[in-house]
Amino acid sequence: MQTRKKTLAGAGILLAVGLAVSSCASDAAPGATPDKLVLVTHDSFNLSEGTLAKFTDETGIEVEVQASGDAGQLVNSLVLTKDSPLGDVVFGIDNTFASRAVNEGVLADYASKDLTDAEEQYLLPAGSGREQLTPIDNGDVCVNVDHEWFAEAGIAEPVTLDDLLKPEYKDLFVTPAANSSSPGLAFLLATIAAKGEDGWQDYWSKLVDNGVKIDAGWSDAYYVDFSGPSSDGDRPLVVSYASSPPAEVTEGATEAPTGALLDTCFRQTEYAGVIAGTENQAAAEKLVDFLFSTTVQNDIPENMYVFPVNAEATLPETWAKFAAIADDPFVVAPDEIDANRETWLSEWAAIATP
């Protein structure tokens, strides 16, 4: 008998583990004003401490942030969980994935009521996301240049995409791969916009002939092969963001050691929207408005290294001084990106990583 008791005690412990695991289900509280909203976002989401608390102060609603991988994983998570939504509001869908999110019907109709004509340039086309997505931030992916390297070498810096094919820039350029990195994809899209759907392949063949180095990820390209001040590499040209140069400015310096080539940029815009199937539509709309408000918008640059879209937002000092914005970035329509992503990436892989 004693034997049996001991065994059962062991069983109890094991079962307890199982129960501990299953007893944490959260209960949803349906009703007009919820206590809590779930904001689903990607893993780069970051705001200063206390910023989201201001939303709670205003509305009495708490915001729980739920990260779901990178931008691609985020949209795919939403698509896969359409029948039982992950949360109420999504932030972080960019223009390269916007079409998929809209076409799969994972978003409810709502664009912030506070949008003005000043933000018109960031809005998606009518019928392709304009009704569902509110722009929140944007950042240009551009070729970054190491000013110090070129000054020392006595070579003029390149300016355009075509310059990158010139012999004097042979073996000087590194980019993250389009099929494993989001800035890598953005740069590919810039070349597609610049050279056309039938011309970019030839451009990339020439880039390869001119010794472009393709790395797997941004960190790898920027911190291993780029010759900038934070790394030991030997290539003075790298695909990064227009907001990267301010990050390289040391305190008290008057000039940035690196810069962005503004004629090589593709603009990534990130959007927020209400997730279809939420039980808290009205509250979710308030949260979208809040993300677009200057409270959040002013906080965005220093935390996420991108520009706010709200025309009323103010930029931090180093940004105003060192961060440049392309006047006329390359554009590819979101639905075109969605329709051709697979073809373009396979063609690109065949040319760039044989």
Place this chain on the structure above:
Amino acid sequence: MTHPSRVKPAPGTILAIVLGAGVPLAFVGLFFAWPVAAMVGRGLFVDGALDLAGFGDVLTRPRTLRLIGLTIGQAALASVVCVVLGLPIAHVLYRLKFRGQRMLRALVVLPFVLPTVVVGVAFRTLLREGGLLGGLHLDGTFAAIMLALVFFNVAVVVRTVGTTWEGLDQRQEEAARVLGAGPVRVWLTVTLPRLAPAITSAASIVFLFCSTAFGVVLVLGGTKFGTIETEIYLLTTQFLDLRGASVLSVTQLVVVVLVLLVAARARGRRTAQKRVASGRSGRAPRLGDLPSIVVTLAVAAFLALPIVALLLRSLRTADGWGLGNYLALGTTGSRNALVVPVWVALGNSLVIAVQATAIALVIGLAASMVISRRPRSSGLRRSLAGFDAVLMLPLGVSAVTVGFGFLITLNTPPFDLRSSPVLVPIAQALVALPLVVRTILPVLTGIDGRMRESAAVLGSPPWRVLRDVDLAIVGRPVLAASGFAFAVALGEFGATSFLSRPDRPTLPVVIFRLIGLPGGDNFGMAIAASVVLAAVTVAVIALVERLRVGTMGAF
């Protein structure tokens, strides 16, 4: 005249076996098999009907075949290299006795917890043209991938084999020596057969780790060398091509199961062996140990190189050498890069890793006890082998598949866990579980069944047999396994990044964020945080190794 077969199992034993097998099966079933099956099902069922045409489409593509070949090739080669290099090190670290041995044992595990993206950057900094080892022209080659895979996995062989080796009764070797056998013959005919189960265990784990390696392959292969894993990632996260991803997931599963079958067959011949209390078995190094000492030193130097490079880089700041990067870890970064200071993330990591280790230990120990039994019925024996294989599967399946699987299955009560913090330690425990089983099992199967039987015959109730025989012998390996499980949990990134809450990030997640931001200060912090992660892991493992198990003296 008491024949062992007459000893009838008490009802308690049957209950224990049902629980010992049932709880691990329920755990792996709920948190692994169900999510993966659901995810694969999404790809294979089109409008409610099974559509297998995808297999024909995907598997006949030359690209797919090349990826499958590369996956198997690199994983197999890495396993062989790890075994060849790991055995001499296991000998030195677990058979010999010298000062600083425990520290070395802990240090070997260090690569295991370093985030792949950081190691990738460290390796590439050494290997690129103009780097310290640039003259070798390895950047972007298959050899570079191999170096990194060995860097990460050699510890698996050292620790899995070492733990078994440590407990082997040395007198058999001594007897063979006395009878005139040379050292090579003693090794081949006496030692190797007894280590074989541990070696195949270790090799199969290394194979699984390498076949699902993701970051390493991409970063060091310069995107030229894809694997099934990288392809699943591309298809799932970029193209949302669930059909293609499902076909590849099934392919991945088939490869893994085949490997596990081969490994199980190789392990099949279980040899009963006498075990001694470990800690008493080491001896001082002799001249004959020179070759293995040389290999150990060479591998140690290889392991140390990227780590020293990281250490040096962590001490470099914008204004020269100094501790600036470490001091910055107490803040959220000069430009507010982080949600929480790094030490808070480290605290999160430690708490979660302890939970994961506890889960993996309880479940792994229960499962090992059951698997180590040798029932007379061949059907039962086969189901035990199957059970064993099921526990290993989580290592061989893509983290992306499991991660998305969580999202689409664990969404209804009582398992509405998608946003629950408990998923993080559970996901980590899934990865640590096979290591626990593979460390404990070779020792448990090595217990002479007659020992249990004699105990039973002499009147010990089953729970006492379990306590005084099994648990007493397994005590030390359990400690080794817990150290290892802890390290794995601490370093886990793939599943954690998918599940962790942004306001409660783990250290690898924070490091990943830092190294994804521009600016020398962010990069410096990322490297310093990696050094801290590694140092803490080594310290914890060294502490665990120091613990003594009281019951050991019984044998």
